[in-house]
Amino acid sequence: MTTLSTPARAVTERYEMVVGLEVHVQLRTRTKAFCCCDTAFGAPPNTNTCPICLALPGTLPLLNAEAVRLAVRAALALGCTVHETSIFARKNYFYPDLPKGYQISQYDRPLATGGRIAIGKNADGTPITIGITRLHMEEDAGKSIHDRYGGATAIDLNRAGVPLIEIVSEPDMRSAREAVAYLKVLKQILEYIDVSDVNMEEGSLRVDANISARLRGETRLGTKTEVKNMNSFSGVERALEAEFVRQCTLLERGEKIHQQTMLWDGARGEVRPARSKEESHDYRYFPEPDLPPLRLDRAWIEQIRAELPELPQARQARFAESYALPAGDIEVLTANAKLADYFESVARQHGDAKSAANWVMGEVLAALNATGQSVEHFAVRPADLAKLLDLVRDGVVSHSAAKQIFAHMAETGDPPQQIAEREGLIQVRDADELARWVDEVLAENPTEAARFKNGEKKLLGVLVGLVMKKSKGRADPRRVNQLLSERGG
């Protein structure tokens, strides 16, 4: 979190921040909202286009049923009421990347309204919840590219017509930190229900913020500004703080806040007003004449509700109850549904949930982070990790050998027993061999051996370490401990 400098803190002290967020999310469909063009990210410019999304005369839009299904799924997961009838509307504005001169959206009859999500707890344990005003469907615009040809703007229409949902929150957030918490929970829910890849870098999750400041204790809302162009969660946090300081400074001077659009400049760490043409709000909405009202069958909506997977907060509650794990572990393990599935599979097959949790949070996440792999494609399958943990529990391999075995598993995908045998990592519990290593270590380190035999117990750890090293990690440390203790007299 950005720390405000001392003068900035003084300016904001008497004020409360009020934030509402508008989040655009690209739905995970194979084709666009109103035509059959591919939605894949990263295709060569203007290759995923057709007469419909290029807005050639005489073409008509045809609604993508899968986009509707995903939008309904998202609305239900966010606790919204899905309406049986909603209306598509034209949002008219001119911009070079908008070939039709309007965007198909929804206006006064959106798909869904009235949701709520919990984003954490207050200091007194009461839940902090954020209202969702509405969730509607719309299509994306194309993209203007300013840095490809010197002095000229290029247009890529691959994204034009890609299906989006816009999720508008109530102005329920009271700090930049709460805004980020809301975004994280929202992103996590959308990931769990698999309606979007919610990738901020690729633009499939975009955030605009409405922010105002008011004196603490005041109940009326102050004049808000809209902040755009934030493309990371930390960008959102920094932008909101910068805009809050700007507003508080004006209010302290007795000046008025103008309702306007502000653009976040992440490199400079400041907000500046958008040029006036970027903030024209007269969209002259009217019902889209080329699309009939969207009518959904109540039974179909309920069917989608029935198909929703376990949502993050339900899963967290169940993990706390079934596995008795600490809250910090649960937060890490339920960060995404695939990781939670992976952990559960290991825990069920191995039996000891805490040990499964430690391995998944430690070795598994480290390996995934190092290679950038996703857990679904990770070479170590849950059944094999469970078997490795069985080998440690049964004393067949030592903990340090298990880490070596795991590294081989991550590379080859081979089962742990096979690797342990191949690499000579099966723990040696043969008494003669262990005794020989212990005696060799004592003979090679006469000074330490003598001090140990004279009662310097603290040398036990050093000597065990030397035996483990000599055995290349194959000695059973408990037995080595015993043998040395016996010799220590």
Ligand SMILES: [Zn+2]
């Ligand atoms: Zn098309």
